[in-house]
Amino acid sequence: MRPGATARLAGAGMGLDLPLILKEAGLTALVVFALALPLFGFRTVDSAGGLDVAYRFDWVAAAVAVAFVGRALLVAMRTLGGAQRARPGEGLLARAGRAFYRHTTWIGAAAVAFAVLLPLLPFADRYVIDIASYFLIYVMLGWGLNVVVGLAGLLDLGYVAFYAVGAYSYALASLHLGLSFWWSLPLAGALAAGFGILLGFPVLRLRGDYLAIVTLGFGEIIRIILVNWYSFTNGPNGISGIARPSFFGLAFSRSPGPGEVAFHEFFGLDYAPVHRIAFLYYLILGLALVTNLFTLRIRRLPVGRAWEALREDEIACRSLGLNPTNIKLSAFAIGAMFAGFAGSFFATRQGFISPESFTFIESALILSIVVLGGMGSQIGVVIAAFAIVVLPEWFREFQQYRMLVFGAAMVMIMVWRPRGLIAHRDPTVRLHAGGEAGR
Amino acid sequence: MMALPDAAGEALLEVEHLTMRFGGLVAVNELSFVARRREITAIIGPNGAGKTTVFNCLTGFYTPTVGRLALRHPRRTYFLERMDDFRIAQFAGVARTFQNIRLFPRMSVLENLIVAQHNTLMAASLFSVAGLFGLARYRHAERAAIERARYWLEKTGLTPFADDDAGSLPYGLQRRLEIVRAMCIEPVLLCLDEPAAGLNPRESAELNRLLLAIRAEHGIGVLLIEHDMSVVMGISDHIVVLDHGSLIADGTPDEVRSDPKVIRAYLGEEEDELPGDVAADFGRNHGEGQA
Numbered sequence: 111m112r113p114g115a116t117a118r119l120a121g122a123g124m125g126l127d128l129p130l131i132l133k134e135a136g137l138t139a140l141v142v143f144a145l146a147l148p149l150f151g152f153r154t155v156d157s158a159g160g161l162d163v164a165y166r167f168d169w170v171a172a173a174v175a176v177a178f179v180g181r182a183l184l185v186a187m188r189t190l191g192g193a194q195r196a197r198p199g200e201g202l203l204a205r206a207g208r209a210f211y212r213h214t215t216w217i218g219a220a221a222v223a224f225a226v227l228l229p230l231l232p233f234a235d236r237y238v239i240d241i242a243s244y245f246l247i248y249v250m251l252g253w254g255l256n257v258v259v260g261l262a263g264l265l266d267l268g269y270v271a272f273y274a275v276g277a278y279s280y281a282l283a284s285l286h287l288g289l290s291f292w293w294s295l296p297l298a299g300a301l302a303a304g305f306g307i308l309l310g311f312p313v314l315r316l317r318g319d320y321l322a323i324v325t326l327g328f329g330e331i332i333r334i335i336l337v338n339w340y341s342f343t344n345g346p347n348g349i350s351g352i353a354r355p356s357f358f359g360l361a362f363s364r365s366p367g368p369g370e371v372a373f374h375e376f377f378g379l380d381y382a383p384v385h386r387i388a389f390l391y392y393l394i395l396g397l398a399l400v401t402n403l404f405t406l407r408i409r410r411l412p413v414g415r416a417w418e419a420l421r422e423d424e425i426a427c428r429s430l431g432l433n434p435t436n437i438k439l440s441a442f443a444i445g446a447m448f449a450g451f452a453g454s455f456f457a458t459r460q461g462f463i464s465p466e467s468f469t470f471i472e473s474a475l476i477l478s479i480v481v482l483g484g485m486g487s488q489i490g491v492v493i494a495a496f497a498i499v500v501l502p503e504w505f506r507e508f509q510q511y512r513m514l515v516f517g518a519a520m521v522m523i524m525v526w527r528p529r530g531l532i533a534h535r536d537p538t539v540r541l542h543a544g545g546e547a548g549r
Numbered sequence: 550m551m552a553l554p555d556a557a558g559e560a561l562l563e564v565e566h567l568t569m570r571f572g573g574l575v576a577v578n579e580l581s582f583v584a585r586r587r588e589i590t591a592i593i594g595p596n597g598a599g600k601t602t603v604f605n606c607l608t609g610f611y612t613p614t615v616g617r618l619a620l621r622h623p624r625r626t627y628f629l630e631r632m633d634d635f636r637i638a639q640f641a642g643v644a645r646t647f648q649n650i651r652l653f654p655r656m657s658v659l660e661n662l663i664v665a666q667h668n669t670l671m672a673a674s675l676f677s678v679a680g681l682f683g684l685a686r687y688r689h690a691e692r693a694a695i696e697r698a699r700y701w702l703e704k705t706g707l708t709p710f711a712d713d714d715a716g717s718l719p720y721g722l723q724r725r726l727e728i729v730r731a732m733c734i735e736p737v738l739l740c741l742d743e744p745a746a747g748l749n750p751r752e753s754a755e756l757n758r759l760l761l762a763i764r765a766e767h768g769i770g771v772l773l774i775e776h777d778m779s780v781v782m783g784i785s786d787h788i789v790v791l792d793h794g795s796l797i798a799d800g801t802p803d804e805v806r807s808d809p810k811v812i813r814a815y816l817g818e819e820e821d822e823l824p825g826d827v828a829a830d831f832g833r834n835h836g837e838g839q840a
């Protein structure tokens with residue numbers, strides 16, 4: 111809303127300002143009309159003679175009416191609620207948030223315990239564990255991107271590129287060099303970090319929107335190279351038959367190859383496919399936890415503080431002798447490294463990768479996890495990843511409306527909690543013990 | 550940063566023929582002056598005189614069009630006009646504050662002061678690797694950094710706010726925090742851009758005390774841009790006056806105060822005859838400042 115209108119709303123107090131409401135609602139209805147006319151109003155239908163245009167002006171009218179009434183109600187509610195909001199009482203959400211981060215440590219510990227026990231729980235069938243490991247990939251990616259976006263404040267829209275680099279480096283290393291998963295993992299991390307630095311150099315001077323555009327371009331370049339470098343990456347057909355990870359050399363298969371020992375034979379269990387799925391789950395859980403611990407730790411180290419300082423004010427950083435080049439490159443490299451790890455895991459979990467898994471929408475998804483969760487917040491990322499990755503999976507029946515709900519949820523969060531779900535930030539070091547409760 | 554010889558008043562910064570042009574605009578023109586150790590050198594002048602531009606040249610944010618900026622350390626001389634901004638802070642030891650405060654608003658007050666000690670901590674933590682594994686070497690360094698921060702917080706009365714977000718401090722405290730944050734890099738030259746702007750008289754008196762203490766106890770040179778004459782006349786040892794980018798006076802507060810060119814520049818009067826009462830007012834204001 112325009113500042114003038116806000117001021118008048120606040121000033122109006124208890125009374126209903128009818129002309130204002132009508133004006134606001136009318137404007138909104140106008141915008142909706144302009145949008146709905148081409149989107150809803152015309153439709154192509156198959157007919158005997160080819161394509162025909164059908165008109166659905168009733169839809170347009172409905173949309174305009176809904177927008178008008180909705181906006182009018184919203185403005186009216188704000189006008190009436192203005193007086194209440196001015197009172198010192200806080201919103202329920204804010205209070206819940208406060209209680210939440212006072213107990214962050216406990217909640218985090220409980221979440222980890224739950225995650226560790228999950229495969230043993232009665233309801234955890236193959237499907238649940240599989241979704242859980244899919245979810246953890248995004249948690250890990252969110253934590254990795256959080257370093258770049260949340261801590262260092264560098265808006266990166268091409269994060270999926272590093273994920274792709276990790277996935278392809280494992281796939282190719284296992285295919286051509288016969289490297290095992292455990293050997294490829296550091297390789298993939300290092301390669302992705304290298305690409306992170308490579309991307310970092312040209313964008314050193316860029317910030318905000320410009321940086322976002324260039325990183326977006328970088329993500330696309332990597333994907334297009336993967337599609338077109340047929341001799342190396344097998345192009346759009348992707349790479350299949352990627353080696354599965356073994357449990358310290360024990361394979362997860364019913365009938366292991368000659369000279370191999372299978373996991374179930376070694377432990378005297380009956381063969382069950384869920385073993386491999388549970389193992390993959392623990393693998394990504396471990397990787398994600400390493401990412402988390404690493405980030406928590408590095409936040410308290412000079413590098414981490416320098417990242418946050420850079421996010422806050424680059425000029426001030428320079429004036430204090432912090433080399434912005436090193437700080438940015440280290441953020442890009444470390445963020446990319448975690449994406450590389452996650453990419454390797456993705457490749458081994460799927461057994462098949464193709465450039466289609468690394469489109470821009472993945473970057474957008476990971477970025478929205480970070481932004482929704484609250485930039486820089488570790489637990490926020492988990493919650494947001496749950497909301498964005500797992501919930502849609504549960505509500506598969508409503509497939510059609512997923513994006514609609516997703517968009518609406520995004521808008522609501524940005525209206526009510528513009529800094530993300532968990533916007534709270536704890537200082538990395540305190541002078542006075544006791545912290546929050548002390549005051 | 551290094552042991553300073555006791556000799557007071559020894560030349561610390563020599564600015565020679567500094568010129569900064571922006572296209573056709575000459576923001577600083579052939580400026581030369583010397584700032585000494587253990588002295589507060591004020592740079593004054595009307596709005597747009599080029600004072601901030603001088604700071605930006607000194608701290609590497611601008612590369613001067615012409616000129617030499619020599620910073621004398623006991624064992625070597627740094628030529629600032631050739632150095633990157635962050636290297637000037639890191640190696641030459643020039644710290645600055647900004648006309649519009651530039652803190653790290655969403656970091657705590659203490660963290661602001663710790664970030665300022667980044668390079669020391671970075672070396673102690675072996676580029677953070679030692680810190681990652683929690684080695685003692687880094688823990689000691691961090692404790693020392695916190696102690697240094699505590700020293701400055703206590704000196705400025707900021708201790709109770711140490712764990713608050715820097716952005717949530719009242720304006721006057723933010724100004725003070727920015728100054729002590731600059732001190733945390735252990736500079737040899739401290740450049741303050743209008744530190745008293747927006748302060749009330751009590752806060753500005755506290756600022757005077759802080760600056761005098763820094764000069765006395767830390768033996769560094771201070772460059773001070775200020776419009777508030779009570780601060781300038783009260784604490785500076787030496788004043789450089791700029792107008793339209795050129796030096797128009799250079800001397801002690803007393804010399805500068807009675808300089809007709811300075812009075813004219815400040816009152817924007819082109820003619821020689823000044824209204825008598827205005828000139829007297831100007832002088833009286835300055836006199837009050839020194840008292």
Ligand SMILES: Nc1ncnc2c1ncn2[C@@H]1O[C@H](COP(=O)(O)OP(=O)(O)OP(=O)(O)O)[C@@H](O)[C@H]1O
Pocket residue numbers: 571574576594595596597598599600601602603648
């Ligand atoms: N980056 C720049 N590009 C173009 N012109 C600039 C730039 N920086 C400063 N100037 C110009 O140089 C002149 C001097 O500016 P400067 O900020 O140094 O003045 P100042 O003495 O600090 O003034 P104030 O007392 O208002 O802070 C002004 O005319 C200004 O517009």
Ligand SMILES: [Mg+2]
Pocket residue numbers: 600601602648
């Ligand atoms: Mg200025």
